[in-house]
Amino acid sequence: xxxxxxxxxxxxxxxxxxxxxxxxxxxxxxxxxxxxxxxxxxxxxxxxxxxxxxxxxxxxxxxxxxxxxxxxxxxxxxxxxxxxxxxxxxxxxxxxxxxxxxxxxxxxxxx
Amino acid sequence: xxxxxxxxxxxxxxxxxxxxxxxxxxxxxxxxxxxxxxxxxxxxxxxxxxxxxxxxxxxxxxxxxxxxxxxxxxxxxxxxxxxxxxxxxxxxxxxxxxxxxxxxxxxxxxxx
Numbered sequence: 001x002x003x004x005x006x007x008x009x010x011x012x013x014x015x016x017x018x019x020x021x022x023x024x025x026x027x028x029x030x031x032x033x034x035x036x037x038x039x040x041x042x043x044x045x046x047x048x049x050x051x052x053x054x055x056x057x058x059x060x061x062x063x064x065x066x067x068x069x070x071x072x073x074x075x076x077x078x079x080x081x082x083x084x085x086x087x088x089x090x091x092x093x094x095x096x097x098x099x100x101x102x103x104x105x106x107x108x109x110x111x
Numbered sequence: 112x113x114x115x116x117x118x119x120x121x122x123x124x125x126x127x128x129x130x131x132x133x134x135x136x137x138x139x140x141x142x143x144x145x146x147x148x149x150x151x152x153x154x155x156x157x158x159x160x161x162x163x164x165x166x167x168x169x170x171x172x173x174x175x176x177x178x179x180x181x182x183x184x185x186x187x188x189x190x191x192x193x194x195x196x197x198x199x200x201x202x203x204x205x206x207x208x209x210x211x212x213x214x215x216x217x218x219x220x221x222x223x
Contacts, residue, residue, distance in 0.1 A: 032210070043201050043214025044154065087153075096210030097144050097203065098169065101154035 004088045009106040012082075018075040020105055022088030025069040031092050033064060034099070035073045037084040044087065044101070047073065078109045114138045115215035117202050123221045130189040132218050134202030136182075142205045143185040144169075144212070145177065147198040154201065160185055192222045 005023040012018040024033065034049040048055055048062045050071075055062045061074040075082055087104040114137035124130055134143060144159040146169075156169030158177040166177050174196060178186045189196055202215040 034210075036212070041199075041217070043203070043217055044212070046211045046213065049211070091210070097142055097159060097205045097212050098156055099154075099212065100170075101146075103153055 003100070004090060004102055006086075006088050006102065006105045008103070009108070012075075012078045012107060012109050014080060014109055014111050015077055018078040018082065018107060018109070020073040020075075020086050020088075020107065021070065022073070023070045024088070024090045027068050027090050028092070029068075031090045033062065033068075033071050034089040034091060035060070035062065036087045036089065036101075037082075038087070038104070039081075039084045047086075078107075080109050080111065083107060083109045115202055115204060115213065117200075117215040117218045119218060120216065121219050123223065124192055125223050126193055127191050130192050130220065130222075132187040132200055132202075132220070134185040134187070134215060136185075136204055138204075138206070139182055140204040140206055141182075143179065144203040144205075145175075145185065145187045146201045146203060146214075147171065148201060148217075149198050157187065157200075189220075192220075194222050196220065197222045 032049050032051050035047040036044040038044040048057055048060050050062045064071045085104040085106050087101050089099045116135045118133045142161055145157040146154045148154045155171045157175050158169050160166045160179045176188045200218045203212045
């Protein structure tokens with residue numbers, strides 16, 4: 001599976017959009033991009049995933065560049081409860097669940 | 112909530128003793144996984160199962176065995192616990208056709 005690169009940490013003001021970048025320059029054509037987050041001491045939580053097209057759900061939006069070498073997770077209106085470590089993962093569809101979690105990005109939302 | 116229950120949630124044991132962690136699910140999912148999480152290493156896959164009696168090794172399987180005799184239960188066993196196995200262990204399932212992982216609340220194991 002392709003590896004990903006994320007910033008170690010970032011801060012965001014409450015109520016503002018949080019834009020979390022992820023680089024996956026070696027991604028293969030049929031690898032999906034998944035985003036998870038982990039709030040302190042809890043199990044990771046699925047956020048969103050996509051292949052080529054941009055995706056949106058009730059939690060976030062995922063923007064994937066046309067060349068698929070990078071993506072951005074957007075939390076449209078960050079709240080204090082969004083403070084967490086965010087993981088970007090790329091994986092083949094037949095590798096479901098066998099994910100390689102990196103260090104992720106520690107996001108701190110401040111009042 | 113994906114109907115995943117891990118037990119025990121906390122355990123302290125001594126080096127050399129056997130330990131079994133249980134993952135129980137109520138939604139009849141086929142795929143189940145055991146991960147461990149350690150500072151500086153993130154989450155790493157130990158073993159996974161794709162059905163009753165069908166299991167396979169993950170990235171860090173040495174020192175661990177698993178069993179799945181029923182769809183709902185996936186057991187992780189440390190035959191002889193070592194201090195390096197002190198960790199937080201997470202069970203997970205995949206639901207539906209999208210490969211999304213749903214995790215349990217974790218089991219914190221301390222090996223003295």
